[in-house]
Amino acid sequence: MWDTHGTARRGRGAKKRRRLGGMRGWLAVWLLCGVVACGARGAETETETEAETGTEAETEAETETETETEAGRGTGTGTGTGVSERWGERPHVRVLGSVQDGGLPHVACTCTRCDAARAPEAVPRYVASLAIVLPATHAVHVIDATPDFRAQLDALADVRDAPAGRVDRAPLDGVLLTHAHLGHYTGLPFLGFEAVHAEGVRVWATPPMNALLRANVPFSELVRREEIVLHDAPPGARIDLGEGVTVTPVQVPHRDENADTVAFRITGPSASVFYAPDTDGWDAWDPPVEHWLRQVDVALLDGTFFSGDELPGRDVASIGHPMIAASLERFAPLADEVELVFTHLNHSNPALTAGSAARARVEAAGMTIAREGATYAL
Numbered sequence: 001m002w003d004t005h006g007t008a009r010r011g012r013g014a015k016k017r018r019r020l021g022g023m024r025g026w027l028a029v030w031l032l033c034g035v036v037a038c039g040a041r042g043a044e045t046e047t048e049t050e051a052e053t054g055t056e057a058e059t060e061a062e063t064e065t066e067t068e069t070e071a072g073r074g075t076g077t078g079t080g081t082g083v084s085e086r087w088g089e090r091p092h093v094r095v096l097g098s099v100q101d102g103g104l105p106h107v108a109c110t111c112t113r114c115d116a117a118r119a120p121e122a123v124p125r126y127v128a129s130l131a132i133v134l135p136a137t138h139a140v141h142v143i144d145a146t147p148d149f150r151a152q153l154d155a156l157a158d159v160r161d162a163p164a165g166r167v168d169r170a171p172l173d174g175v176l177l178t179h180a181h182l183g184h185y186t187g188l189p190f191l192g193f194e195a196v197h198a199e200g201v202r203v204w205a206t207p208p209m210n211a212l213l214r215a216n217v218p219f220s221e222l223v224r225r226e227e228i229v230l231h232d233a234p235p236g237a238r239i240d241l242g243e244g245v246t247v248t249p250v251q252v253p254h255r256d257e258n259a260d261t262v263a264f265r266i267t268g269p270s271a272s273v274f275y276a277p278d279t280d281g282w283d284a285w286d287p288p289v290e291h292w293l294r295q296v297d298v299a300l301l302d303g304t305f306f307s308g309d310e311l312p313g314r315d316v317a318s319i320g321h322p323m324i325a326a327s328l329e330r331f332a333p334l335a336d337e338v339e340l341v342f343t344h345l346n347h348s349n350p351a352l353t354a355g356s357a358a359r360a361r362v363e364a365a366g367m368t369i370a371r372e373g374a375t376y377a378l
């Protein structure tokens with residue numbers, strides 16, 4: 001049942017190229033676009049240019065990143081126009097959101113980080129989500145429909161083939177759901193009668209998740225009106241999105257009060273990505289999560305908390321997420337073969353803030369924090 005056509009293990013050189021395809025790569029290419037006509041070049045040429053100029057561009061990109069994150073916020077600028085030009089016809093994933101279900105600013109929180117996030121000049125961060133973009137056909141799928149769904153659709157304006165001057169009743173080619181918690185499926189009603197009144201947007205989820213959607217308003221109303229069309233995708237299923245991109249759900253141990261939880265392995269013509277934003281501790285995985293990490297080029301992983309002491313008065317361990325501090329140690333042996341990116345950060349997580357000791361530890365380990373607009377080739 002498992003998809004066995006995994007990407008082979010890659011060495012340091014391969015990882016370097018993938019990293020340049022990530023946030024630093026995006027910024028590096030953006031900087032390079034100031035002196036060369038990126039849009040006119042083929043994907044192959046672009047890749048070579050990125051690799052050749054990697055050192056210098058990366059240095060600049062890091063400086064840029066630090067400047068932009070001094071305000072304690074993500075850049076968010078990667079969602080501007082022209083990404084499909086930079087990436088030519090290459091399928092890729094794009095980070096649409098990088099924080100935990102409660103958002104940033106977190107609902108009803110007045111901590112320093114959340115108050116800073118409310119400042120008018122702050123660059124928005126959104127609840128964790130990932131888009132799968134197929135530029136040749138303008139097909140866009142998203143993983144999870146978050147409470148920030150409206151802004152995240154806007155962030156895809158440059159790659160969606162939307163009609164001008166009216167509501168797009170087919171704004172997405174599909175939605176893939178990880179699980180039934182606040183941040184991951186409650187954006188679906190924006191496709192419903194009170195908003196988009198969509199025309200049969202495909203939704204892939206596990207059978208228990210689909211059963212929950214069929215049985216409960218408002219989701220059942222979307223199903224009844226055929227605004228969404230549910231497809232069962234149990235762990236191990238292979239979903240073909242076109243342009244050589246397939247997605248396979250992977251069972252994830254998590255608090256499964258109402259349904260089950262999956263991660264996704266996304267495999268494209270030239271690279272693959274693993275996306276697991278929400279899980280209990282890594283020890284609960286069977287097979288071990290490393291089984292999946294060794295098969296991909298990039299992995300975006302649950303980075304909800306940095307350490308157990310960041311929520312005063314609450315036992316973080318009982319909430320059930322892996323701690324980034326522990327993940328850094330656990331995944332250190334893999335750091336040269338797969339690009340590791342932490343996402344789904346809670347507002348309490350100090351690694352959200354550039355220049356923090358926590359962020360420095362992540363970067364010293366050769367890993368990064370997910371940023372809205374970052375793209376990774378498939």
Ligand SMILES: [Zn+2]
Nearest residue numbers: 101181183278
């Ligand atoms: Zn979540």
Ligand SMILES: [Zn+2]
Nearest residue numbers: 109111114347
């Ligand atoms: Zn807060």
Ligand SMILES: [Zn+2]
Nearest residue numbers: 179181254278
């Ligand atoms: Zn969850």
